[in-house]
Amino acid sequence: MAWYAYCIAEKQAFPELLRHRKPIPMETVSGIAGNQVFLYPASDLAVIVSEHSPEDNLNDRAAVEHARVIADCFKSSTVLPFRFGTVFTDDESLRRSVRSNQRQFLTNIDRLRGKAEMHLKVLLDDCCREQLHAYSLHTHGNPGTGKEYLAQLRENATRQRERQTKARAVSVQMHRMFSPLAEEVSCRRTDSGKMLLDIAHLIDNKCVERYQNKYSSASQIMKDCQMQLSGPWPPYHFVHRLTTRHGNAHHAAPVAQA
Structure with missing residues (x-):
């Protein structure tokens, strides 16, 4: 069977x-x-x-x-x-x-x-969105020379580092606010041009209510972010x-x- x-x-x-x-x-x-x-x-x-x-x-x-x-x-x-x-x-x-x-x-x-898992989704503006839009308008339909292509690669790399720096800063701020036992963080760019952080926090079961209260406070402090909380979940x-x-x-x- x-x-x-x-x-x-x-x-x-x-x-x-x-x-x-x-x-x-x-x-x-x-x-x-x-x-x-x-x-x-x-x-x-x-x-x-x-x-x-x-x-x-x-x-x-x-x-x-x-x-x-x-x-x-x-x-x-x-x-x-x-x-x-x-x-x-x-x-x-x-x-x-x-x-x-x-x-x-x-x-x-x-x-x-x-222990249980709490799951945070944090949506924030892409720090490079305006620069990317301006660069796109400038180069649209024009692949450019080899020199311009290399310059574009360098700019893309710079923008990626800036995104990672901003995502890391928000992640560190969340860690300080919630003080989880452990965490798993991933970041991706959405179709709407924003950055989405998926944050999983491991906490003690007895601390769920305290965590939810911290989330309410964080939502008031992080005015430039859209936050969504779910859990407690099994520790996937x-x-x-x-x-x-x-x-x-x-x-x-x-x-x-x-």
């Missing part, structure tokens, strides 16, 4: 597993396509799975259902999310993967126990990619997801 995997959890968080060696259903949780979700015992861990058929459509709706199952389990236990689309073709491949990576899984669970961005693939496990690695 093939198993679709959602996440790894602490076995001790589910006392009903202490009396069972075989998968048992989680009565209140349904998975992708409405499939029954099971607790699959594996040593000191529990793998959250549902039966999988090749006909199951892993579309956008399935991705939402995948995240929902992980969020439900996160209410009861520290979880290590699997990447969307992770399938083990049989019991042996699932057990072998968990057995081979058990030390890493237990280390990550210890490191992330009692802070799970180390340590899983070794074995047998016929597809995408069998708990990884960070946005």
Whole structure:
């Protein structure tokens, strides 16, 4: 039987597993396509799975259902999310993967126990937008000489450094405001010409309300930014990619997801 995997959890968080060696259903949780979700015992861990058929459509709706199952389990236990689309073709491949990576899984669970992820999106003006627009008007339809081309490359590099400097400054400011245990930051330029910072902060569960209060204060201080907060989430961005693939496990690695 093939198993679709959602996440790894602490076995001790589910006392009903202490009396069972075989998968048992989680009565209140349904998975992708409405499939029954099971607790699959594996040593000191529990793998959250549902039966999988090749006909199951892993579309956008399935991705939402995948995240929902992980969020439900996160209410009861520290979880290590699997990447969307992770399938083990049989019991042996699932057990072998968990057995081979058990030390890493237990280390990550210890490191992330009692912690949650908060996700900030910060939208700010591109500091080089006006210069870029002016340069574009000047060179539109004219590829220029080799000298002009090299000058354009230098200007592009300079603008990129300026963007990185501004993004880094905002990121440092956010770090000082929120003082997270750990953080993951990415930056990209949007189609509208603005810069978008995706910031994941790892915090203690008991500090969620304090974090939300800090967000309210930061929104008032950072007048030149548009900010959006979501969470608490399972710590998607802070799970180390340590899983070794074995047998016929597809995408069998708990990884960070946005």
